[in-house]
Amino acid sequence: MKDLRNYSLKQHNTFGIDAKCSRFVEFAHEEEVVKFITGGELTEPFFVLGGGANILFTKDFNGTILHSAIKDVHRDGNLLRFGSGVEWDSVVSYAVENGLYGSENLSIIPGEVGASAVQNIGAYGVEVKDLITTVEAIDLKTGEKVVFENSDCEYGYRQSKFKNEWKGRYFITYVTYRFEKVFRPKLEYGNILSYLESHGKNNPTAQELRNAIIEIRNSKLPDTKVLGNGGSFFINPIVGRAKFEELRTNYPEMPHYTIDEEHEKIPAGWLIEKCGWKGKSLGRAGVYEKQALVLVNRGGASGEEILNLCRNICDDVKKHFDIEIHPEVNII
Numbered sequence: 001m002k003d004l005r006n007y008s009l010k011q012h013n014t015f016g017i018d019a020k021c022s023r024f025v026e027f028a029h030e031e032e033v034v035k036f037i038t039g040g041e042l043t044e045p046f047f048v049l050g051g052g053a054n055i056l057f058t059k060d061f062n063g064t065i066l067h068s069a070i071k072d073v074h075r076d077g078n079l080l081r082f083g084s085g086v087e088w089d090s091v092v093s094y095a096v097e098n099g100l101y102g103s104e105n106l107s108i109i110p111g112e113v114g115a116s117a118v119q120n121i122g123a124y125g126v127e128v129k130d131l132i133t134t135v136e137a138i139d140l141k142t143g144e145k146v147v148f149e150n151s152d153c154e155y156g157y158r159q160s161k162f163k164n165e166w167k168g169r170y171f172i173t174y175v176t177y178r179f180e181k182v183f184r185p186k187l188e189y190g191n192i193l194s195y196l197e198s199h200g201k202n203n204p205t206a207q208e209l210r211n212a213i214i215e216i217r218n219s220k221l222p223d224t225k226v227l228g229n230g231g232s233f234f235i236n237p238i239v240g241r242a243k244f245e246e247l248r249t250n251y252p253e254m255p256h257y258t259i260d261e262e263h264e265k266i267p268a269g270w271l272i273e274k275c276g277w278k279g280k281s282l283g284r285a286g287v288y289e290k291q292a293l294v295l296v297n298r299g300g301a302s303g304e305e306i307l308n309l310c311r312n313i314c315d316d317v318k319k320h321f322d323i324e325i326h327p328e329v330n331i332i
Helices: 031-037 087-098 113-118 192-198 208-219 241-250 266-275 303-321
Strands: 002-008 020-027 045-048 059-068 073-076 077-081 132-139 145-149 170-178 228-232 239-240 257-260 263-265 286-289 294-297
Touching: 020 132, 031 132, 031 170, 059 113, 059 170, 073 286, 087 208, 113 132, 113 170, 145 257, 192 208, 239 241, 241 263, 266 303, 286 303
Parallel strands: 020 059, 045 059
Antiparallel strands: 002 020, 073 077, 077 170, 132 145, 132 170, 228 294, 239 263, 257 263, 286 294
16 A cells, blocks of 8 residues: 655646645555555545546645555456456456457546446447446445445446445445457447448457557547546537527537437537637647547646636537536546
């Protein structure tokens, strides 16, 4: 277990914000978490930090940051149980290499296993909730070990009970995923199919689909090691049928994805681009020139600068489309 004071979080958030925390505690085993809690070590305020890919620090954190370095892996048939500190893409890589399928479209999403269960990460028509069977955690009030079934977590689009009612209550230690033994590729979302066809991959293997997803994402998203960012900054808004029909009348070219008979999902990146923000900057914070959904740190930006950019974009989208968009990232 690591226990550090006045610790810089610059290497623990993909925006590269040099915020500090009063105390940084990293656990390598779940028993360390139990001992820490039952020993009365945890005091308010505290925050459980994953890979830092979905967080924006706007100031120093005057409290304790808890982080998982639990990285063991267990396999039972088509079930894979990963420690919460494992990088998410390692899950996809491990599954594909071992003939287990269903996660290919989630390739190279930044972050860790624990965060996947909190955020219900998703991409290209796939959400991790469709893979998760159980989530193991430690109750941060009592130190008790608990196991949640998928149905307990109330998963929705980029939502879970861990983000809402249970926020700050549990430290996730393990997540178990169920994979398919037969490869059934999902190619309908975005430009996956056209990309594969253009590369002569009409019947892709799982590895070829994974490679395609990696290439597509890399063509749209900046490398966090080169240009600080948090991936997709905004949640794609879901609008009612009447609002959708109004928008489609004015913007027949507008991309959209049907949720059900009464709701459509509109890409937030398209809304932002139509407002003229793509490639623009406010000071040292900017909108990525290849994907308007991504906000970037152009060098030395503070969290407040990025938050100010976010607010300006939200205001513009509301003004032009009468649609509210909201950050997907956690703002601290």
